[in-house]
Amino acid sequence: MNPLTVPPPEVPALPEADCLRQLTRKDFQTDQEVRWCPGCGDYAILAQVQKVLAGLGRPRHEFVFVSGIGCSSRFPYYVNTYGFHGIHGRAPAIATGVKCARPDLSVWVVTGDGDGLSIGTNHLIHALRRNADLKILLFNNRIYGLTKGQYSPTSEFGKRTKSSPLGTIEQPIRPILTALAAQATFVARTLYADPGHLAETLAAAARHRGAAFIEILQNCRVFNEGAFDAVADRATAEENRLLLRHGQPIRFGPGGRRGLILRDMEPACVDLEAEPHRAGELLVHNAASTSPALAALLAELEPPHFPTALGIFRQLERPTYEDLLMGQIREATARRGRPDLRQLLESGTTWVVE
Amino acid sequence: MKPGCTDPGRELRELRQSTVRFAGDSGDGMQLVGSQFADLASLSGCTIRTIPDFPSEIRAPAGTLAGVSGYQLSFGSEEVLTPGDAPFVLVAMNPAALQVSLPELQPGGIIIVDTDAFTPANLAKAHYAANPLEDGSLEGYRVVPVPMTTLTQEATQPSGLPPGARARCKNFFALGLTLWLYDQPLQPLLEWLMRKFRKDRAVMAANGASLRAGYNFANTTELLRIHYRVAPGRLPPGRYRRVTGNEATALGLIAAAQRAGRPLAYASYPITPASEILHELSARKEYDVRVLQCEDEIAAAGAALGAAFAGAVGATGTSGPGLSLKTETLGLAVMTELPLVVINVQRAGPSTGMPTKTEQADLLMALYGRHGEAPLPVLAPASPADCFTVAYEAVRLAIRYMTPVIVLSDSFLANSAEAFRIPEVDRLPVPAPAAPPPPPEAFAPYRRDPATLARPWLMPGTPGYEHRIGGLEKQDVTGLVTYDSANHRRMVELRARKIAGIAAELPPPQIEGEPRGDLLLVGWGSTYGAMAAAVRQARLEGHRVGHLHLRHLNPLPPQLEPALRGYRRVLVPENNAGQLATVLRSRYLLPVESLSKVEGRPFLIREIRNAIEELLRA
Numbered sequence: 001m002n003p004l005t006v007p008p009p010e011v012p013a014l015p016e017a018d019c020l021r022q023l024t025r026k027d028f029q030t031d032q033e034v035r036w037c038p039g040c041g042d043y044a045i046l047a048q049v050q051k052v053l054a055g056l057g058r059p060r061h062e063f064v065f066v067s068g069i070g071c072s073s074r075f076p077y078y079v080n081t082y083g084f085h086g087i088h089g090r091a092p093a094i095a096t097g098v099k100c101a102r103p104d105l106s107v108w109v110v111t112g113d114g115d116g117l118s119i120g121t122n123h124l125i126h127a128l129r130r131n132a133d134l135k136i137l138l139f140n141n142r143i144y145g146l147t148k149g150q151y152s153p154t155s156e157f158g159k160r161t162k163s164s165p166l167g168t169i170e171q172p173i174r175p176i177l178t179a180l181a182a183q184a185t186f187v188a189r190t191l192y193a194d195p196g197h198l199a200e201t202l203a204a205a206a207r208h209r210g211a212a213f214i215e216i217l218q219n220c221r222v223f224n225e226g227a228f229d230a231v232a233d234r235a236t237a238e239e240n241r242l243l244l245r246h247g248q249p250i251r252f253g254p255g256g257r258r259g260l261i262l263r264d265m266e267p268a269c270v271d272l273e274a275e276p277h278r279a280g281e282l283l284v285h286n287a288a289s290t291s292p293a294l295a296a297l298l299a300e301l302e303p304p305h306f307p308t309a310l311g312i313f314r315q316l317e318r319p320t321y322e323d324l325l326m327g328q329i330r331e332a333t334a335r336r337g338r339p340d341l342r343q344l345l346e347s348g349t350t351w352v353v354e
Numbered sequence: 355m356k357p358g359c360t361d362p363g364r365e366l367r368e369l370r371q372s373t374v375r376f377a378g379d380s381g382d383g384m385q386l387v388g389s390q391f392a393d394l395a396s397l398s399g400c401t402i403r404t405i406p407d408f409p410s411e412i413r414a415p416a417g418t419l420a421g422v423s424g425y426q427l428s429f430g431s432e433e434v435l436t437p438g439d440a441p442f443v444l445v446a447m448n449p450a451a452l453q454v455s456l457p458e459l460q461p462g463g464i465i466i467v468d469t470d471a472f473t474p475a476n477l478a479k480a481h482y483a484a485n486p487l488e489d490g491s492l493e494g495y496r497v498v499p500v501p502m503t504t505l506t507q508e509a510t511q512p513s514g515l516p517p518g519a520r521a522r523c524k525n526f527f528a529l530g531l532t533l534w535l536y537d538q539p540l541q542p543l544l545e546w547l548m549r550k551f552r553k554d555r556a557v558m559a560a561n562g563a564s565l566r567a568g569y570n571f572a573n574t575t576e577l578l579r580i581h582y583r584v585a586p587g588r589l590p591p592g593r594y595r596r597v598t599g600n601e602a603t604a605l606g607l608i609a610a611a612q613r614a615g616r617p618l619a620y621a622s623y624p625i626t627p628a629s630e631i632l633h634e635l636s637a638r639k640e641y642d643v644r645v646l647q648c649e650d651e652i653a654a655a656g657a658a659l660g661a662a663f664a665g666a667v668g669a670t671g672t673s674g675p676g677l678s679l680k681t682e683t684l685g686l687a688v689m690t691e692l693p694l695v696v697i698n699v700q701r702a703g704p705s706t707g708m709p710t711k712t713e714q715a716d717l718l719m720a721l722y723g724r725h726g727e728a729p730l731p732v733l734a735p736a737s738p739a740d741c742f743t744v745a746y747e748a749v750r751l752a753i754r755y756m757t758p759v760i761v762l763s764d765s766f767l768a769n770s771a772e773a774f775r776i777p778e779v780d781r782l783p784v785p786a787p788a789a790p791p792p793p794p795e796a797f798a799p800y801r802r803d804p805a806t807l808a809r810p811w812l813m814p815g816t817p818g819y820e821h822r823i824g825g826l827e828k829q830d831v832t833g834l835v836t837y838d839s840a841n842h843r844r845m846v847e848l849r850a851r852k853i854a855g856i857a858a859e860l861p862p863p864q865i866e867g868e869p870r871g872d873l874l875l876v877g878w879g880s881t882y883g884a885m886a887a888a889v890r891q892a893r894l895e896g897h898r899v900g901h902l903h904l905r906h907l908n909p910l911p912p913q914l915e916p917a918l919r920g921y922r923r924v925l926v927p928e929n930n931a932g933q934l935a936t937v938l939r940s941r942y943l944l945p946v947e948s949l950s951k952v953e954g955r956p957f958l959i960r961e962i963r964n965a966i967e968e969l970l971r972a
Contacts, residue, residue, distance in 0.1 A: 030822070032834070064814045065822075066660070076822050077835065082814035084663055085824025086656070087686050093653035097660025097668065100644045101619050102815050105664070123656070126649040325644060332639035339641045341612045345605060345776045349393050349546075350595045 025050040027060060030080045036071060041192035041218035045139065046078055048195055049108075052202040053081070056106070064107045066095040068115035071146050072139035072218075075110040089120020092127035092136065096321070099132050103322035106206070109136040113154040114144050117173050121153075128182035131210045132321040137202075138175055138215050143224035161223075176299035176313055179213040180292040186212035187295065187314040192219060193232035197243075197310060204312060210320050217308075230303040231310075240303050244311030249282035250298075252307045259283075260301075267297055269306065287315045365580045366537060371430030372584055373438030374532060376525075377455045378447030379416050380409055380423040383525035388425025389771070390546065391529060392596055394538050395429040396773055399586025402429045402596070403738075403883065404771040405437035410710040417471075417479040422454045431585040435737075435883035437770060439958040443535065445528045447471060447502070449480035456492075464496045466531060468524065470503035498577050502527050502568075509567035513560035523564035530568025537583040540569055590775060597774040599738040599767030600627070603671070603697055604634035606745025608641045611667040614753060614785040619661030620669050621646040621654040626709040627765040628671040628699040651676035655683035655696070662692045663823075665813035667749055667785075671697040674716055675706065677760075681724055684758050688728040688849065690823045691800075691809050693752035693759075697745065700764040702954045711954025712765035714879050715930035720760045721908055721937065727846045729853040731755070732907040734762040736882035739774035741767060744905065750785040755852060756808040762907070764929070766880045766956045787811050794818035799833035807852035809833075854909050862913035865920075867893060867900030873969055874921035876946075878904040878934055881927050881957055888962035897970055907934070915942050925949055925969060927962055 028050040036042045053063060063081035067073035069088035076083030086094045091109045099107045109127075116124045116138045127134055143161065144150040150163035154175065158167040179187045186208040190201040198216070205212035217228045231240045242252040242260070250260040251272070259270050259282040270278045286294060295313040302308055333339070374391065376384040385406055392404050407424035414421030428438035440460040446452040448471035459465070472485055486492055487499055506527045510520040533540060544562055551558035572578050597605070611618035620643060622632045636645045644666065648654040654670045662668030672680060677698045687694040700716045702708035720732045731751050735744035741763055748759040788806040791797070799821045800809050812819035821833065829836040830844055865874070866889060877885045882903050889901040902917060904910065918924050918938070924946045926935040932948035939946050949965045951957055 059817065060820050061815060061817045064664070067824075069825075076824070081820050083822035083824075084660070084690075085822065085826065087682055087825055090652060090656040090683070093648065093656030094660035094663070096646065096653075097619060097621060097657035097662075097666075098664040098814065099660075100646060100657070101617060101661035101664035101666035101668075102813075105814055122649055123653050126653065325646075329639045329642060329644070336640045339612065341609055341641075341779045342776075344608065344638065344641060345779070346593060346595065348595055349397075350593050350776070351397050352593050353399065353589045353591050 023054040023060070025054050028053050028080050030078055032077050034078050035074065037222050039221040040071070041141065041220070042072060042075070042139065044192045044195060045137070045198065045216055045218065046075065048198045048202060049137070050079065052199055052206060053079070055203070056206055058106060062105050064095070064098050064105050065110060066091045066098060066107065067110040068112075068120055069146070070112040070115045070144075071220075072110055072112040073115060089115055089118070090123060091115070092120065092123040092134065095134050096127055096130070096132050099134060099322050100325060103133075103326055107134050109134050111136065111138050113138065113140045113142060113152045113175070117175060117178065118153045121173075121178070125178065125182040128179055128184035128211045128213055130321040131185055131318050133210055135205050135212045136214065138213065139218045140175055140215050141218045141220040141224055142172075142227050143220050145220045145223050149223040174299060175215040177296055179215075180295055180299065180314060184213045184314070185210040185316045185318050186312070188213070188312045189215045189217070189299075189308075189310050191217035191228060191232060191310065193228070201311070204315075208315060210318055231308040240307045242298070242301065242307040242309040244285050244287070244298065244309055244313065246285055246287040246312065246315075249279070249284050251282065267301060267306065287312050289314070290316070364578075367580055367582050369430075369582050369584050370432055371428060371434060372443070372536070372582060373426065373428040373441045374443045374445070375424055375426040375441035375455055375458075376445045376528065376532075377422055377424040377451035378445075378525070379450070380414060380421050381416065382423065382447045383522070384423050384425050384447070387525045387529040388427060389596070390543060391532060392427050392429070392771065394533070394542060395427070395584070396594065396596060397542055398538060398584075399589075400429040400431060400584055401434040401587045401589060402427055402771070402773060403434045403437045405766070406769050408710060415479075417448055417450055417476045419450045419454055419480060422451050424451070424455060429584055431587045433587070434772075435887040436956070436959060439960050443532065445532060447524070447528065449476050449482055449486070452486060453480045453482065459495065461494060462496070464498060464535070465492060466498045466500060466528065468502035468528070469499045470501050500531065500571065500577070505567055505571060506564045509563045510560040513556050513563060515556050515560050519557070520560055523560045526561045526564040527568035527571075530565040530570075531572045534569045534572035535578060535581050537581050540565065589773065592775040594773045594775055596771050597738055597742070598630070598769055598771045599735065599741040599763055600630035600699065600769070601634055602739055602741035602774060603745045603761075603763060604631050604638070606742040607635070607667070607669055607695070607749065608638055608643060609742070609779070609782060610746045610749035610785050611643075612641060613782050614667055614749065617642040617644055617666045618669065619644045619646065619658060619666040620671070621648050621657035621661070622671045623648050623651045623654045623676060625651070625673045625676050627701055627768045628673050628676075628697065630768065631671045631697060631699070651679035652683065655680035655694075659683055659687050659690075659692060659694050662694050663690070663813065664815070665811070667695070667753070668693065669695040669697065669749070671699065673699050673701045673709070674703045677716060677719065677723075684730065684760075685724045685726060685728050686825045687758035688724070688730055689825050689828070691756045691849075693749075693756055693811070695745070695748045695752050695759050695761065697761045697763060699768045700762060702952075708954045710765065712880065712956055713929050713952060713954065714762070714764055714881070715933065715952065716762060717878070717907065717930065717933040718936070720762055727850065729850050729908065730757055731759045731853060731856055731909070732762060733759065733905060734879040734907055735767060736879065736903055736905065738767055738770050738772045740905075742774065742777075746782065750783060751856060753785045753811070754788050754808065755806055755856060756787070756811060757853060762879055764880050791819075798831050799823055800828050801831050802848070802852075807848060807855060856906075857909040857912050860906055860909070860911040863902050863904065863911045863917050865900045865902050865917060866890075868898065869917070870920045871898035871900050872922050873898070873966060874900045874902060874918065874924045875962070875966070876902045876904065876918070876924055876926050876934070876938065877928070878907055881929065884957040884959050884962050885927055887959045888966060891959070891963060892966050897966070899966060899970075904934070907937075910941070918942060918944055918946075923947065923969060925965065927951070927957060927965070929956065
């Protein structure tokens with residue numbers, strides 16, 4: 001906290017301050033009825049977020065959830081912290097303001113593929129580029145749900161929806177590639193259907209200092225059922241999930257039977273049971289690479305020819321926006337002395353009229 | 355050299371007020387010498403009002419009409435309310451400057467020109483078929499031809515600077531000449547030069563030599579037979595400084611945040627003519643100013659609102675096109691009832707319009723330009739120094755009533771400068787919420803203070819008050835989401851009553867003039883100076899005319915209707931097509947008349963005088 005800022009108004013201490021006891025998931029639930037459709041992937045995400053928050057060792061009042069518009073953006077109403085349900089696409093901007101006013105708080109952004117990658121892409125890119133310490137959760141269901149079923153910017157080419165009865169004629173935007181291009185310092189992908197992986201990824205983002213971007217693959221039961229079945233279904237999951245582990249050779253499939261190599265600068269799968277000698281050629285995941293090249297290559301992989309990569313694509317350390325901002329304020333204060341309003345008003349040429 | 359230390363053969367005439375215009379190429383340093391002249395006039399006790407006229411091109415070709423940069427100031431022993439209708443003295447550093455400025459010069463005015471710049475090439479660039487110094491077209495003016503570049507070169511030789519750098523000192527030659535013309539002392543300026551260029555002694559010496567040379571040239575040649583003295587004025591006692599509207603706005607925001615004991619979060623996107631506020635605040639980080647230059651106008655409004663949610667003084671500045679983009683966020687701020695200050699430095703629109711020209715055409719947008727029923731306070735400063743008071747008041751109202759506030763400044767106020775009486779810091783009211791925070795068990799996000807109807811401001815980080823707000827309709831008191839029809843109606847009413855209730859603490863409008871009369875001029879914003887001057891002149895001539903100027907445009911002050919009805923006719927001069935006139939007509943069902951000027955320029959005093967006389971004759 002900047003020493004110049006007067007603390008918030010004094011209020012009576014709570015008899016049972018949050019910080020004195022171990023919080024549980026229940027502490028982060030509100031009395032509001034959760035109003036997503038039955039079977040919506042958002043329920044699973046909400047549960048894991050509440051669980052992870054409880055494990056962070058911080059009291060509830062130090063969390064702020066900011067959202068835009070869309071199904072996912074109802075999220076703040078269901079988390080018993082401070083929350084701000086904003087306007088379409090603008091959550092990263094609002095959250096940046098919150099973080100700059102109160103760098104000490106843990107600020108989370110909940111957005112969707114329409115909110116974050118259509119109307120709000122600009123804000124998302126710039127929030128990531130600045131590296132403000134925001135945890136940005138992008139629920140990607142590849143459809144507009146709240147407006148009842150139009151194609152979204154992440155819908156696959158040719159997809160038939162209410163607004164594209166003959167199929168879309170647009171290339172989908174790639175969330176992970178967008179985040180990498182914006183030089184985000186933490187870029188990950190997880191999915192609603194794997195609570196363990198979801199919780200692990202959320203916790204890693206929470207520990208990261210800087211802008212963290214998580215694409216969460218999420219099923220829309222009503223308007224895009226089965227969009228991620230290949231990777232979500234237990235039957236096919238092992239074949240179609242590529243779990244990224246920093247410093248490890250990239251293997252997937254049952255028992256890590258298959259692996260990823262680079263052939264003529266293109267990714268290719270190898271069957272290590274058939275060709276065990278190729279184990280030495282496997283790509284090794286390096287989330288700390290300063291080059292986004294490998295992360296970008298992994299982000300592009302998708303069924304049917306490749307598995308979907310899940311986990312942390314990239315994690316780097318870089319000064320946060322608010323640290324640099326407050327650093328400049330401290331520096332200016334050190335150089336020019338404590339602020340004196342009279343001195344400010346009387347700066348420059350002044351004269352006295354008797 | 356002391357004032358009055360001149361050839362006794364010269365005549366010294368007393369003036370109550372005078373207007374000077376320095377005009378030259380954008381690279382000629384006209385803004386610098388103009389502002390220095392303004393400071394000197396202020397130091398001598400005069401009241402001042404200045405206005406620059408920049409080219410809209412960043413680097414227009416030298417010598418062209420598009421490249422002319424001007425600085426006009428009016429100074430006087432009485433209250434100077436505008437930068438002057440018509441200059442008495444024009445300093446023209448080249449033919450283009452003469453061409454652009456001549457039409458505004460007073461008949462019989464003085465033209466000081468740098469004859470060295472009147473080359474065939476420069477004359478052609480200024481679209482002169484013949485040299486106006488030689489073809490008799492300047493008859494009726496007093497022309498003072500001076501080879502300024504040559505004389506500056508000679509005078510600055512000892513500085514050792516290369517000839518190009520020495521020639522650039524000619525603006526100080528022109529200033530020295532003008533100082534002699536107005537019987538002003540050189541010493542304060544020489545001292546200023548020593549401070550300003552202490553790290554570059556050669557430049558200091560050259561500018562000082564040039565300044566003295568200009569002064570001495572005027573003193574010794576016979577070109578100027580008369581010089582003038584504008585007697586000191588009678589400003590209220592206090593310490594003063596010169597401020598532009600944008601500087602005063604920045605100072606007002608800092609002062610309000612400091613007095614509130616909160617950081618100032620100013621989020622903005624560069625836009626003419628509001629960017630100077632961004633620059634001023636960026637240079638004042640030691641006052642806990644958290645400046646965010648955002649990716650767009652929308653983000654700037656959003657970040658400022660987010661900062662306000664988190665307990666900072668959240669402000670954003672912009673101009674017309676940017677206000678359009680901030681509109682959605684303003685709606686959110688109305689719904690979430692958070693203190694957000696939006697400074698709109700108006701410029702000529704619609705669309706990109708004329709970005710460097712002034713206009714007041716965003717009033718109806720500020721009042722009504724949001725979807726849904728979304729009332730909010732709208733304030734307008736009347737003069738550059740008033741921008742301080744209004745920016746401060748905007749922060750105070752925003753926090754006290756938990757509401758977004760729009761301030762309507764404009765390009766004229768933003769760039770114009772005048773003397774600002776520096777307020778006693780300890781006497782500035784502390785911007786604070788209407789009521790202290792309730793205990794956590796009594797807290798509800800929309801449980802209002804009964805007097806102001808303001809909801810409590812409990813920001814993230816405060817234990818025990820965790821809550822959620824947003825753009826969806828709120829249940830009264832609890833702030834929970836509801837689409838209940840009776841509740842919506844009640845909330846619409848509550849939001850409207852809260853803003854309307856601000857009127858209760860506003861002072862009734864002050865009329866300059868009698869409470870009753872033939873013609874009342876009602877204005878808002880930057881038209882103040884020209885209106886006040888015109889009305890004073892009309893009153894001196896015995897006309898029953900009054901002037902009422904509105905600082906609060908929403909809510910309007912109490913007792914406004916009887917004030918308007920006290921006069922037979924009401925005239926509203928505005929730099930738009932009649933927006934306040936429309937508001938007053940619809941609000942009070944009065945046949946208010948409109949005097950509209952939408953030319954990208956402020957009113958001249960005489961334009962309003964003429965309108966008054968025409969109406970009184972009718």
